[in-house]
Amino acid sequence: MTFAIQRRGITALFASLALCGAATVVHAADKSKPLRVVLPVGAGSGVDTIMRAATPSLTKALDGQPVVIENLPGAGGITGATVIARAAPDGQTIGVVSNNHVVNPSVFKKMPFDAINDFTVISVVGATPFVLVVNPSKVPAKNAKELQALLKAKPDTYNYASSGNGTILHLAGAMFMDAAGVDVRHVPYKGVGPMVADIMGGQVEMGVVAVPAVQGQLKSGGLRAIGVMGKTRVASLPDVPTMAEQGFPDVDVAGWFAVVGPAKLPPAEVKHLHSAVVTAFSMPETKEAMAKQENIINPMTPEASLAFFKAEQERYARLVKKANVTVE
Known part of the structure; x- marks a missing residue:
């Protein structure tokens, strides 16, 4: 059972589809009016961390146009995505979505929008690694095998959190529990920030999170990393083996993120925004920040990004059915 985006595979895919050379920045029609960037995630999440690091460069790429980040978490990203879908297609409101955007149609019986047709996909920008973390004072396990043994020895004792x-x-998280052959209670949160706070506080014992969102907590010892969820180790966590290295080869997942706008965004605005995104993420300060966060950055063209969204939605539909994921 493959629940995964392989980091090597996605790197190759992005590289093959990336734009060649530096993009030319197109001046915004009204750079005095802020560009609204809606994030359907809470503060402190992986996408939030990425975009706040890239915002200064994006402002430069937009020739000084102000950029305002707006966090609108809830319902697995649906709350914020609804705002993006309903925004005027004038290039003044965009959003940054992740895997959840194409997972949601398979787990929610009713959606307030079509995840493909009600959006303009501007660029799949890159991917970020995930890591399974635990509260070190609540969970004595140091690695995946020890965690598996602990969960089997003490059923109905531990919980794992998610962002929804x-x-x-x-x-x-369900992927690891399935591979480990354990049944652990799932506790959903409205965003990554509250989820991480409660893992650190001991209200829940473990969860999967993007590496950029917990680098500080891992460094301070507030959280312990059990294993990297992809096939490749993370440079900032050299001593943390992958789940595959620890005997769980089917545990392989990473998070991608993409810039989108409302449907019917004019081609000129798509070109303008795509060029700004490519330019922003190619600036030295942003590249340095992304490297520190372990993100893989290779922006895809709008056309390739749309094809990627469609393929991912179909893939996750199969995965959700196999995992029997339901939303209460």
Whole structure:
């Protein structure tokens, strides 16, 4: 059972589809009016961390146009995505979505929008690694095999958190539990920030999260990393083996993120925004920040990004059915 985006595979895919050379920045029609960037995630999440690091460069790429980040978490990303879908297609409101955007149609019976047709996909920008973390004072296990043994020895004792029912972090946690042959209670949160806070506080014992969102907590010892969820180790966590290295080869998942706008965004605005995104993420300060966060950055063209969204939605539909994920 493959629940995964392989980091090597996605790197190759992105590289093959990336734009060649530096993009030319197109001046915004009204750079005095802020560009609204809606994030359907809470503060402190992986996407939030990425975009706040990239915002200064994006402002430069937009020739000084202000950029305002707006966090609108809830319902696995549906709350914020609804705002993006309903925004005027004038290039003044965009959003940054992740795997959840194409997972949601398979886990929610009713959706307020079509995840493909009600959006303009501007660029799949890159991917970020996930890691399974635990509260070190609540969970004595130091690695995946020890965690598996602990969960089997003490059923109904531990819980794992996610950023919401049916989210990619929910699926990633369920993926490990399935591979380990254990049944652990799932506790959904409205965003990564509250989830991480409660793992650190001991209200829940473990969860899967993007590496950029917990680098500080891992460094301070507030959280312990059990294993990297992809096939490749993370440079900033050299001593943390992958789940595959620890005997769980089917546990392989990473998070991608993409810039989108409302449907019917004019081609000129798509070109303008795509060029700004490519330019922003190619600036030295942003590249340095992304490297520190272990993110793989290779922006895809709008056309390739749309094809990627469609393929991912179909893939996750199969995975959700196989995992029997339901949203109450």
